[in-house]
Amino acid sequence: MPIDSALHLDRENLTMSPTAPPSLDQSFSALRRFARPRLPVERCELCSAALAQEHPHLLELANRQIICACEACSTLFDGLIGGKYRRVSRRAWFLPDLKIEDAQWEALMIPINMAFFFYSSVQGRMVTLYPSPAGAVESLLPADAWSEIVRENPVLNELEQDVEALLVNRIGHAHGASPAEYYFAPMDQCFRLVGLIRMHWKGLSGGNEVWEEIGRFFSTLKARADVVRGEHRA
16 A cells, blocks of 8 residues: 555554654654555575565475475476486366266276376386365275276376376266366476375365365466377377
């Protein structure tokens, strides 16, 4: 708020004496109520540099921990394999031609119609996680069922290990409301979805708020994603 406006709004609260004008301390104390508190600055977890609102993330491979990092620090781990950290992928693909039949999905034995799949270099295998009110839950992935899906969708061979996942949303499909959606999504976005569900879930069915948050999440992801059709060879 401009100082002139603040003075106008607070004019009635300033007592003016013809012989004793208010001191500077008194005048500025009347304006302090209009001062905005300084927001905390998010900092790089490696070097403590201040971060912009949009900044890179690293994945700590051993425990799947997302680390906020500055551009300089994150560049050190860009494409690095075998270290403690890897820079999280920023690409997002929407895959309208990817197909997983209902029987194939059931064979994966995932209890809900939303999950993400990624290759863990630490464990040397594909990992499946699905969101729940308690956080991310791992579901054992039947190798044969997954191999069949990959054979029919060769684009899945292009997943970047550790830092990128196939994110599947079959909620609308399960209720006959919309087609299933398949994305290559950065790992930090997958864990962000888990956090949204954990934060906003209420009661047995989740409540309207959590489903609105989920809808906004996928709308935003789809808007930023590149549409990739067919088998796609990078």
